[in-house]
Amino acid sequence: MKSFKFILVRNFVGMIFLVLAIVYAAFNVATTNFITTEARRELARSVANLENVAGRTMPQVAIRFRDLPALNIIEEIMAQFRQETSLRQLMMNTDGIIINQYNEVIPPGPYFINEETVREIAFLANYFINNRPLFENESLVRLAGAHNTYYLTAVNFPMPDGTAFSILLYTDISSVGRFMRNVNTTLGVLLIISGMVSIAISVLMSSRVQRAVVRLGRYAEVIGQGRFDEKVGDFDYREFNDLAQRMNNMSHKLSTYENNQKQFFQNVSHELRTPLMSIQGYAEGIAENVVDKNEAAQIILSEGERMEGLVNQLLYISRMDSGLDEVHPTSFNLQNSLYDCAERVKLLAERNGRTLVIDFPPQQVQIKTDEEKLQRVVGNLLANAIRHANQTVTLGYTFENNNVKITVVDDGAGIAQEDIPHIFERFYTGAGGNSGLGLAICKDIIGKLGGTIEVINSDAGAMFIVQLPA
Numbered sequence: 006m007k008s009f010k011f012i013l014v015r016n017f018v019g020m021i022f023l024v025l026a027i028v029y030a031a032f033n034v035a036t037t038n039f040i041t042t043e044a045r046r047e048l049a050r051s052v053a054n055l056e057n058v059a060g061r062t063m064p065q066v067a068i069r070f071r072d073l074p075a076l077n078i079i080e081e082i083m084a085q086f087r088q089e090t091s092l093r094q095l096m097m098n099t100d101g102i103i104i105n106q107y108n109e110v111i112p113p114g115p116y117f118i119n120e121e122t123v124r125e126i127a128f129l130a131n132y133f134i135n136n137r138p139l140f141e142n143e144s145l146v147r148l149a150g151a152h153n154t155y156y157l158t159a160v161n162f163p164m165p166d167g168t169a170f171s172i173l174l175y176t177d178i179s180s181v182g183r184f185m186r187n188v189n190t191t192l193g194v195l196l197i198i199s200g201m202v203s204i205a206i207s208v209l210m211s212s213r214v215q216r217a218v219v220r221l222g223r224y225a226e227v228i229g230q231g232r233f234d235e236k237v238g239d240f241d242y243r244e245f246n247d248l249a250q251r252m253n254n255m256s257h258k259l260s261t262y263e264n265n266q267k268q269f270f271q272n273v274s275h276e277l278r279t280p281l282m283s284i285q286g287y288a289e290g291i292a293e294n295v296v297d298k299n300e301a302a303q304i305i306l307s308e309g310e311r312m313e314g315l316v317n318q319l320l321y322i323s324r325m326d327s328g329l330d331e332v333h334p335t336s337f338n339l340q341n342s343l344y345d346c347a348e349r350v351k352l353l354a355e356r357n358g359r360t361l362v363i364d365f366p367p368q369q370v371q372i373k374t375d376e377e378k379l380q381r382v383v384g385n386l387l388a389n390a391i392r393h394a395n396q397t398v399t400l401g402y403t404f405e406n407n408n409v410k411i412t413v414v415d416d417g418a419g420i421a422q423e424d425i426p427h428i429f430e431r432f433y434t435g436a437g438g439n440s441g442l443g444l445a446i447c448k449d450i451i452g453k454l455g456g457t458i459e460v461i462n463s464d465a466g467a468m469f470i471v472q473l474p475a
Contacts, residue, residue, distance in 0.1 A: 017207035025196045036185050044156040051099040051174050058086045075164035102173040108134045133173050153179040217245045233260035280308035318442040332375045339370040346383040359391050364401035372475045378450045385443040386469045390415035411471040419462040
């Protein structure tokens with residue numbers, strides 16, 4: 006398996022080389038197109054200029070020198086063409102070669118001639134003479150020699166005396182080509198240097214990233230070993246710092262969860278041990294005939310019911326913690342659903358000598374939530390209120406601003422102020438509390454339903470308030 010460092014270096018260097026290669030290729034394509042276009046334009050301008058010079062020169066020469074040979078006329082045209090052309094040429098120089106109808110090359114004057122020029126004229130003239138059909142209609146021809154590259158075109162001049170001359174115009178693009186090769190060499194050197202620099206930078210960056218990843222991996226291993234007190238330090242990059250902070254938070258939550266789990270099992274053991282010891286003691290008393298069997302049976306049944314309720318609550322908490330207790334919202338009539346809750350605890354209220362009061366507004370409300378879970382919450386709150394009430398438990402609700410507020414009020418002594426911040430914690434039992442699970446389950450359920458639950462001490466006693474979106 007390839008390492009992260011190798012992949013990072015490979016991709017980074019590959020990207021740098023790819024970008025430079027694209028720049029290199031684009032430069033060459035653009036430069037080639039530029040040279041070709043400029044050569045075409047230069048020769049087109051030269052042809053137009055030559056024809057313009059010829060149009061001006063031939064009538065003047067014919068008037069001034071009536072007996073002037075045709076060769077002198079064409080040389081005069083060529084001389085004026087060279088003079089006018091030399092004034093405007095910069096990068097690409099255009100010149101011409103005079104060739105008569107017998108394929109004889111008319112050399113320029115001694116001012117223009119040198120050994121290199123002789124070779125150049127001979128090379129270009131021979132090519133023209135051997136390939137005349139290519140130059141028909143002033144066509145543009147590209148010719149590459151051993152050291153130079155040219156663009157050629159020819160203009161034909163029939164003379165009054167029946168002779169004919171061709172002027173072969175040519176432009177040498179070799180200087181531009183050499184410039185292009187020098188730039189390519191420079192780009193190649195830059196490509197190599199940038200490749201080496203990019204390799205060094207990518208190795209440095211990837212090493213730092215690799216060290217950070219290794220540190221985080223070792224820290225994850227430490228967390229996996231249950232050593233939640235250790236923390237990972239700061240990093241050079243903000244993203245790794247954010248990840249380290251999240252891992253520290255995760256470690257803290259795992260530590261809290263582990264402590265809660267330990268406390269949970271301790272509390273469960275304690276809550277189950279009390280009814281089990283009671284059942285075991287009365288069962289032994291029945292076996293030894295030292296207690297009244299009817300009384301013992303009633304206590305055993307009562308403790309058994311208590312254990313059953315505790316086990317059911319523990320199973321429900323386990324389902325919620327494991328994510329198996331999904332929410333299934335449906336639309337239902339809130340008033341009818343709360344009446345059902347009241348009916349289910351009515352017998353419990355009567356058994357404890359309490360009166361259950363229903364305080365519903367005349368307005369019927371349709372809400373959409375998980376009805377079974379809401380009824381479990383209201384049932385738990387009513388059962389809790391019945392245990393702590395002196396005489397009366399009141400169930401009511403109000404509806405406004407598309408929110409439902411359900412209240413359960415008892416007329417007991419209320420809740421001690423020091424108990425209120427912890428009343429919804431698991432296994433927390435205040436004065437007269439039972440297992441400490443019922444209210445914790447209520448809070449978890451209401452949170453899943455997208456609502457809130459709170460408790461206050463009212464004038465009548467303790468008031469539990471559940472608020473849900475309709």
